[in-house]
Amino acid sequence: MTKTVVIGVGNRLRGDDAAGVAVAERLRERVPEGVEVVACDEEPSRLIEAWEGADSVVLVDTVSSGAPPGTLHRFDADEEAVPARTFRSSTHAIGIADTIELARALGRLPRRVRVYGLEAESVAVGSGLTPAVESAVGFLVDAVLHDLKEERCTNAR
Amino acid sequence: MHERALMTDLMREIEAVAAADGATRVTRVSVRLGALSHFTPEHFREHFVDASHGTLAEGADVEAVLADDLDDPRAAGVVLESIEVEA
Amino acid sequence: MTKRTIVTDYLARVEGEGAMTVKLDGDRVEHVELRIFEPPRFFEAFLRGRSFTEPPDITARICGICPVAYQTSAVNAIERLCGVEVPEPIRLLRRLLYCGEWIESHALHVYMLHAPDFLGYDSAIELARDAPAAVERGLALKRTGNDVMTLVGGREIHPINVRVGGFYCVPTRRELRALVEPLERAREAALETVRWTAGFDFPERVVDCDLVALTQPDEYAIERGRIRSSSGLDLAPAEYDEHFEEIHVERSNALQSQLRGGGTYLCGPLARYSLASGELSPLAREAAAEAGLGEECRDAFRSIVVRSVELVHACDESLRIIDAYDAPERPAEPVEPVAGTGYGVSEAPRGLLYHRYRLDADGTILDAKIVPPTSQNQLAIEDDLRDVVARNTRLDDDALRALCEQTIRNYDPCISCATHFLDLEVERR
Numbered sequence: 259m260t261k262t263v264v265i266g267v268g269n270r271l272r273g274d275d276a277a278g279v280a281v282a283e284r285l286r287e288r289v290p291e292g293v294e295v296v297a298c299d300e301e302p303s304r305l306i307e308a309w310e311g312a313d314s315v316v317l318v319d320t321v322s323s324g325a326p327p328g329t330l331h332r333f334d335a336d337e338e339a340v341p342a343r344t345f346r347s348s349t350h351a352i353g354i355a356d357t358i359e360l361a362r363a364l365g366r367l368p369r370r371v372r373v374y375g376l377e378a379e380s381v382a383v384g385s386g387l388t389p390a391v392e393s394a395v396g397f398l399v400d401a402v403l404h405d406l407k408e409e410r411c412t413n414a415r
Numbered sequence: 416m417h418e419r420a421l422m423t424d425l426m427r428e429i430e431a432v433a434a435a436d437g438a439t440r441v442t443r444v445s446v447r448l449g450a451l452s453h454f455t456p457e458h459f460r461e462h463f464v465d466a467s468h469g470t471l472a473e474g475a476d477v478e479a480v481l482a483d484d485l486d487d488p489r490a491a492g493v494v495l496e497s498i499e500v501e502a
Numbered sequence: 503m504t505k506r507t508i509v510t511d512y513l514a515r516v517e518g519e520g521a522m523t524v525k526l527d528g529d530r531v532e533h534v535e536l537r538i539f540e541p542p543r544f545f546e547a548f549l550r551g552r553s554f555t556e557p558p559d560i561t562a563r564i565c566g567i568c569p570v571a572y573q574t575s576a577v578n579a580i581e582r583l584c585g586v587e588v589p590e591p592i593r594l595l596r597r598l599l600y601c602g603e604w605i606e607s608h609a610l611h612v613y614m615l616h617a618p619d620f621l622g623y624d625s626a627i628e629l630a631r632d633a634p635a636a637v638e639r640g641l642a643l644k645r646t647g648n649d650v651m652t653l654v655g656g657r658e659i660h661p662i663n664v665r666v667g668g669f670y671c672v673p674t675r676r677e678l679r680a681l682v683e684p685l686e687r688a689r690e691a692a693l694e695t696v697r698w699t700a701g702f703d704f705p706e707r708v709v710d711c712d713l714v715a716l717t718q719p720d721e722y723a724i725e726r727g728r729i730r731s732s733s734g735l736d737l738a739p740a741e742y743d744e745h746f747e748e749i750h751v752e753r754s755n756a757l758q759s760q761l762r763g764g765g766t767y768l769c770g771p772l773a774r775y776s777l778a779s780g781e782l783s784p785l786a787r788e789a790a791a792e793a794g795l796g797e798e799c800r801d802a803f804r805s806i807v808v809r810s811v812e813l814v815h816a817c818d819e820s821l822r823i824i825d826a827y828d829a830p831e832r833p834a835e836p837v838e839p840v841a842g843t844g845y846g847v848s849e850a851p852r853g854l855l856y857h858r859y860r861l862d863a864d865g866t867i868l869d870a871k872i873v874p875p876t877s878q879n880q881l882a883i884e885d886d887l888r889d890v891v892a893r894n895t896r897l898d899d900d901a902l903r904a905l906c907e908q909t910i911r912n913y914d915p916c917i918s919c920a921t922h923f924l925d926l927e928v929e930r931r
Contacts, residue, residue, distance in 0.1 A: 269563075270563075301566065301567075302614065302641075303610075303644045303648070304648065306641065307645065356625065356627060360626060360627050360637070363627055363630035363634065364630050364634050364637065364638060365634075380492065425512075428510065432508055432510055432512075433508075436506075436508060442505060443507075450547075494511065494512065495510045495511070495512040496509070496510065496511060497508060497509045497510055498507070498508050498510060499505055499506065499507045499508075500505070500508060501505055502504050502506070
């Protein structure tokens with residue numbers, strides 16, 4: 259049985275930065291059996307530990323690339339590096355783009371790595387999700403669930 | 416330093432909007448100060464006088480309203496609601 | 503003359519949490535300014551009107567790297583005001599939790615952020631390609647720090663177990679024993695870290711300002727102590743405001759800390775080490791001596807060696823506390839609110855963290871003040887940057903940015919949490 263981990267990354271107290279964590283919390287009750295869901299900040303060793311032993315990992319984080327708030331980006335990080343500037347983060351330790359590359363250099367990256375980036379509007383301290391991001395969170399939850407089911411079918415074949 | 420950074424961004428927007436409109440002078444600036452923005456209207460005015468020095472907005476009237484909703488997603492920021500310009 | 507109103511509805515935002523402005527006139531440095539985003543100021547507003555029991559939970563969220571520091575300074579301030587001194591086993595558990603945070607934070611800074619500078623790498627990623635064993639050692643050290651924080655703090659990112667008066671629940675002796683083996687391995691890794699960093703090449707960079715740190719008789723101060731300086735200050739936490747002030751910087755609205763009457767000072771590892779290296783554990787002292795450190799260290803670049811020595815000490819101290827641990831009779835002492843002002847300090851990994859709370863008789867917070875180490879160190883960092891820029895005005899912007907980032911990383915301010923953070927604006931005339 260292959261192991262899949264879904265990791266929502268973010269800081270609950272910093273506006274849209276909480277989106278990754280919100281996705282993780284809403285997925286927790288709904289994922290297929292055998293899928294682990296983790297809410298995490300971007301600190302690299304914690305992320306690398308969270309996916310240790312997994313064959314497949316799905317990461318969800320907020321991004322800032324200049325696209326309209328709520329825009330969804332998707333990257334297959336097992337095939338190519340994710341753009342560091344898009345995932346640039348100065349509020350936590352080392353961003354997930356760097357963490358993925360660090361794990362790749364150490365040979366600690368799962369076989370399959372999908373990264374969803376949700377375009378943030380505001381990451382101000384003490385505010386909640388903005389409406390655009392809030393509605394994108396719901397959409398993203400469904401997208402991840404769809405992915406997980408598809409992966410299951412592929413594995414069963 | 417946070418206030419100053421917010422102010423710098425705000426001035427950039429004011430000048431950009433005014434320039435796009437072909438204005439020669441900004442006569443009034445209306446802002447809403449978020450409950451967590453750390454600005455009071457008086458404090459904001461002082462910052463504005465300092466930041467607008469030498470710009471199109473120098474000497475503009477400032478209309479600053481302090482919001483009290485802590486749960487507003489924009490509570491930590493400053494919203495530029497409108498500016499009044501002279502052509 | 504026609505006037506018209508343009509509706510904008512634009513939300514002003516702060517661009518770049520670490521931004522630096524340099525103004526040059528030929529080779530002359532006119533102005534150097536570093537802007538650092540300062541979240542505590544929001545939290546001070548957030549805390550007003552809340553209950554006196556809430557600061558440890560709320561302030562822990564200010565920083566994902568040093569939540570325990572915020573919790574500790576908060577409970578110190580409130581317990582002192584309310585006349586409660588926690589029993590020794592509780593204090594030692596808090597010290598153990600704090601050691602976990604030092605291990606985590608120092609390992610992150612030394613391995614992921616600082617060491618690549620000395621070895622000529624852009625980042626820890628490139629270092630990991632060439633020297634995976636070293637980076638794995640750093641990650642393992644960090645993980646041990648996380649494990650200590652998770653066990654004692656209840657959760658690693660924002661520990662939830664600390665409360666005013668003590669803890670919500672305390673570990674058993676047996677539970678703590680599970681940390682002994684990983685901590686012994688971590689101590690070996692820390693000693694290896696000292697040997698590794700001591701072999702780097704260090705450009706000379708002497709910090710000549712006043713050094714400020716907590717000290718405590720017969721221990722290396724972490725979770726308590728009196729505020730001392732290399733110039734001879736010796737203060738109780740309540741006297742902080744009499745001697746230190748936050749000043750408005752000309753033409754900017756930055757708040758920076760200085761000694762009253764003018765005077766830049768530095769807190770953090772160099773200050774702690776220089777004021778109290780004699781209180782380090784014997785093993786840490788030995789490692790420091792082998793690494794060529796004297797009793798004092800004012801060399802900004804060698805702060806990486808001092809951090810490594812503090813890693814040894816934090817592992818040693820954790821093991822000592824676990825070895826002598828007897829669970830307290832109860833996890834927390836009852837605390838009744840008292841009207842007045844409470845002051846609390848502790849040594850965050852990056853330096854002195856000061857909290858002040860004013861309560862009314864039913865324990866409602868009327869006013870809160872938090873002065874993090876980063877804003878206390880800002881003037882010293884800017885002085886250093888000004889000097890670095892002055893000696894390198896011929897460099898292009900990219901090379902200058904790299905040099906400035908390295909200079910800033912010597913001081914481990916909160917912003918150096920990001921690898922490539924600096925928005926450098928150079929105005930040349």
